Amino acid sequence: MMHDVPYVLGAIALLTICSLVTRAGYLLLGDYLPLSDGVRRALRYAPAAALVGIIVPEVLPWQPGTAPVFDAKAVAALVGVLLYLRTRNGLVVIGGGMLAYWLLRAVWPF
Structure with missing residues (x-):
């Protein structure tokens, strides 16, 4: 049971990094990657x-x-x-x- 702890902590760390990158990525790079009008309409x-x-x-x-x-x-x-x-x-x-x-x-x- 103790040998699972590093695996679980690593999975939590990687998922946290993935969440931060995907959620904050557009906020940080949104000015450099403009969305087309079709994509903006679809996102509504x-x-x-x-x-x-x-x-x-x-x-x-x-x-x-x-x-x-x-x-x-x-x-x-x-x-x-x-x-x-x-x-x-x-x-x-x-x-x-x-x-x-x-x-x-x-x-x-x-």
Whole structure:
């Protein structure tokens, strides 16, 4: 077990260096490496794409070859979408979606 310590510490050190280089690299060299307009337009959609990639598999956990099953998470997400379309207020969407989820969990048999 003790022989793993240098390996683990080395891995942590290398990952730290990689994180610093990749995150700070553009901040330090960004003036010398300008982005094209196409890349700038594409990067505007990165946060939305990341959210979709995280939320959709959690809300709609479909298995290949089976029929989709909607549970409390999917219904609460639909409530959140409807609240967003109605109010355009992020706090109302989060609060209303969570309230709908908690109420559905209390009532809906799992």
